[in-house]
Amino acid sequence: MKKRFMLFSLLFSLISFAQTGVIRGTIVDKQSEKSISGATVELLSDPGKGSITDEKGNFELSNVPLGRQTIRVSFLGYESSTVPDIDVTTGKEVIISVSLVEKFDKLEEIVIVSDGNNKAKSINKLAAVSVRQFSPEEVNRYAGGRSDVARLASNFAGVSTADDSRNDIVVRGNSPTGLLWRLEGIPIPSPNHFSTFGTTGSPVSALNPNLLANSDFITSAFPAEYGNALGGVFDLGLRKGNNKEYEYSVGVAAFPGAELMAEGPLGKKGGSFLVAARYGIVGSLGLAGTTAQPNYNDFSFNLDFGKGKFGNFSVFGIFGDSNIDLIGKDVELSDDDLFATRDEDSFVTSGFGVFGLKHTIDIGSKSYLKTIISGSVTRNTFENDRYFNLETPTEFKIRWTEVDNTENRITFSTLFNSKISKKFTFRTGLLLEQYSLENKLSDREQQDDNNGDGQPDFVNLINNDGAYSIVQPYAMGQFRLTEKLTFNAGLHGQYFSLNEEFVFEPRTALTYAINNKSAINIGYGLHHQNAAAPLLFLNENIGGNLVQSNKALDLVRSAHYVLGYDLRFADKWRTKFEIYYQAIDKAAVEKTSSSYSSLTEGADFGFSTDKNSLVSTGEGFNQGVEFTLEKFFSKGYNLLFTTSFFESRYTGSDGVERDSPFNNGYVINALAGKEFKIGNAKKNVFTINTKFTTAGGRYYTPVDLAASNAAGYEIRDDANAFSEQYDAYLRLDLKFGFKLNSSKKKHSHQFYVDFQNITNNTNVFSKDYNRLTQQVNQIDQIGFQPDFGYRFQF
Known part of the structure; x- marks a missing residue:
């Protein structure tokens, strides 16, 4: 009897432990x-x-x-x-x-x-306006998110991504090229699979949210430590692994793929390791939006060696690889494939890697020095063959396009932070980036037939093997002038070696707490960014010599003005209003009168290849108002409602002010989530999350059908650039999930199924010239699409 009682007591204790x-x-x-x-x-x-x-x-x-x-x-x-x-x-x-x-x-x-309401505040204590903290749990929670931090950010006020095929971030009407990705304090290349030279987005993210710590997303008037960006900043941090217990997880989901993750203690100084690998499976499931099979995988890690006599050392990295073969004859006759065309074969490869060593050491009782040395590489290739006389006895194909880009970057960052007093914090630092590039682009598109073989010549447009550097010193401080009034001020410098331009950028922000529930924020920042590298290194044939006539372009300049009001009107509830204006100048435009501006680049896989001898006289502006209503998770539910009404316009060398392609006009997001405790012990959870999004359609340049038929390739009506607008975007997602806490020690299961675009609404992807039908065809985005996921943690 005594043995039975002891056995029962032991079993009860194990179950009790498992339920905590x-x-x-x-x-x-x-x-x-x-x-x-x-x-x-x-x-x-x-x-x-x-x-x-x-x-x-x-x-x-x-x-x-x-x-x-x-x-x-x-x-x-x-x-x-x-x-x-x-x-x-x-x-x-x-x-x-x-x-x-x-x-x-x-x-x-x-x-x-x-x-x-900590998510309303920033991780970076010197970021006071237009900033939102987010957690990796949010990335995985919301419907339609595909475990992608960029798609999470699209729910925030001021952000639009009305394109299911890519995760480019359009912040307040700025081109996606204006986005800065940072990881552990250093700039990094686009952390996405199938990314191409100069872009910041792609169809699939390579960032594993399960390795991220809470991070910041900033949309305007950035603090002085951020530079070479006009649109927004993703300031991402990696979490440390569990330094006391070994933990593991395995999972599978449609878009992130199959995943293995492990973490645990490392060494005798309280260090830890955290590693994860993923392999994409979306192509096997037929959910990729193309008949081709996309292949991608990534590996991420963060090794923390603990704090010792000489400070704290850590090593981190992300590596990704992807490829896809788009075979034209595999495309359905309806021509609704998002990426492939009937008369073309395309072969795409992409890869990137980031490796960093971080060292942090205390200097006295209130200061520290953080230094990071990192290396990164990104490479993409694209080979395109085009068929002629398709499906006839005289059918043949020729090489049409070849792209081979490699970018290597060495980055050095050092930051000194000191709490001078409880009223004054000072921070200064230096960022040095050294780039080496190998870029090759040869193309027949819109080229003359000078050799008389009946086909456009295969012309080399980019053949670059060079280097450049960017140096960014900065200093800033936070002054708590009174209990209610806080003033942030800083100065950022930027040197760009290609044009030998050095600029100073003042940044300021003022926060006044009216009471313990409301505050007013005012911000100003001057920001610069170099023109996209694919434009800088374009070749132009001048007198028989190939000349890179865009290398001396000025840094594009943007002045940001922000006014915000933050109100916490009830427990766990928050509203926020912001109005903003951004004045942009020194954008690249053509010398002769035209509608072109570099402000319109960056929302696709490539850049213009016929824009030479550009000059830095283009202008533009973005203005708008934003509203956020948020109920942070409590009492079993959360809500998020954001809306933005904005205008984004630019002026080319013809002096005509036009809508930019990123001028959706409005974006509205409504998200809600509810958790229900289930089971006899109420230790398991059933979740429902939903998301509704609508946005104005993007402006586009119509096809000149007569000119296209005469030329045999697509010609846009540039005189009427961005004069037409796609229909409004609308999408409703619904996600169901379970969290099951096992009766065994440290086991849990998570399931979800995410029904995306459940109304099967037709959203326009593009309207392009079809060489085969000699008509303008509309291609629609993905309709109803299911997503799913399972994770086992132990």
Whole structure:
């Protein structure tokens, strides 16, 4: 009887443990980023359960009930902070970092206390306007997201991606080429599969959100440490692996693919490892939007060696590879393939890699120095063969296009941060990027037949083997002028070696807290960016010599002005209004009168190949108003409603002001999610998430059908550039999921099925000239499409 009782007790204890989880992490000073010893951490669902941080600022809460939890962190002399929406499961420990702000005046009894809406605040303490923090959990939660951080950002105010085929980010009417991708503090190439030279988006992301930490997305008036960007900034951080327990997960999903991930302790100094590999399967499922088979895979890692005598060292990296063969004769006769054409065979390869070494060392009690050295490479090839006299006895094909691009980059970044006092934080740094390029492009498109063989000549348009460098020094500070008034100011410098231009860029932001529920934000920033490299290195035949006549183009300049109002009108509810204006000049346009501007480039796989001897006299502007209503997750549900009304226009060398191709006019997003606890013990969860999106159609340049038929290839009516608009975009997604916490220790299962575009709405992809039918054909985007995923954590 005694043995049976002991066995029952042991079994009960195992089940009890399996129905709880662990929350642990680190508490730091937000200004100095140093750990805080002695801070109190409380679990609000069980006030008796708490922890005190040790000498390294670490805490641990064990036996935490499963489900969404909230903790409160407090420390004498600091503003208290609460962290809501912590998803506790049996499959994985939750590891977080919480930043506390020192009270403005320790003698005052009334202070502004954080209300827990931490996602409304930025990770970067010097980013004050037009910034939104996001979590990897959000990337996986929302309907229609495909586990893609870029598609997550499309839900935020000011962002439009009305294109199911690519994840290009259009921020406030700017070209996607104006986006800056940063990882662990350094600029990186486009982290996407099937990406091409000079672009920032593609059909499939290579970023694994399960390795990301909470990160920032900034849409305007960036702080002084960000440069060489006009549109927006993805400032991504990698999370550290579990430094106490080994954890693993396996999963499969339609778009990210099959995944293996592992993490655990590394070394004797509190280090950790985190590695993950994925292999794409979407082509096998027939969900790629093309009859061809896309192949892609990626590998990511973050190795942290812990903090020692000489500081903290870590090594991180991402590597991706992709290819696809688009065989024209495999295309259905309806010509509705998004990427392939009946009379062409195309062979595409793409790959990229980023490897970095990061070192952080304390300097005194309130300062630190962070240095990163990294190398990156990106390569893409494109070979295109075209058929003539298709499906006749005289059918033949010739090589039409060849592209071979390789970009290598060495990056050095150093940043010094010091909390001078509780009222003043100072940061300065230097970023150096050294590029080496090998770019080749040969094409017959729109070329003359000078050799008389009856076909356009195969002309070399780019043949570049060179290098350039970008140097960016910066300095900035945050001044807490009063308890309610905070002023950020900085100066960013940028040197571009190709044109030997050096510019200074002032950045400022002012935040006034009207009370503990509302605040006004004002921001200004001057920003520059070099013209896209595919334009800079175009060849022009001048007197029989090939000359790169665009290399001396000026840096494009954009001045950002922002005014915002933030209101937290109820617990876990937030509204935000922002109005903005961006004045752009020094864009590249043609010397002769035309509608062309470099501001229209970047929303496709390639760039213009016939724009030579450009001059930096083009102008443009973006203006708009944005509204966000957000209910952070609590009481089992969350809501997000964003809307943007904006205008994006440009002026070419002909002096005519036109709509840009990114001028959708409006974007509206409505998202909602609900969780239901199920099972006898209410430890499992059933989730429903939905998303509705509508946006104005993009402007496009109509095809000149008569000229195209006469020439045998597509000719656009450039005199009426971007004068016509596609129909409005509309899409509704619905996602169902389960989270099952196993009765065994540290096992959990997650399932979801995501029905995308459930109304099967017809959204226009493009209207292009068809050489075979000699008509303008409309190609539609993907209609109804299911997605699914499964993950097992242990």
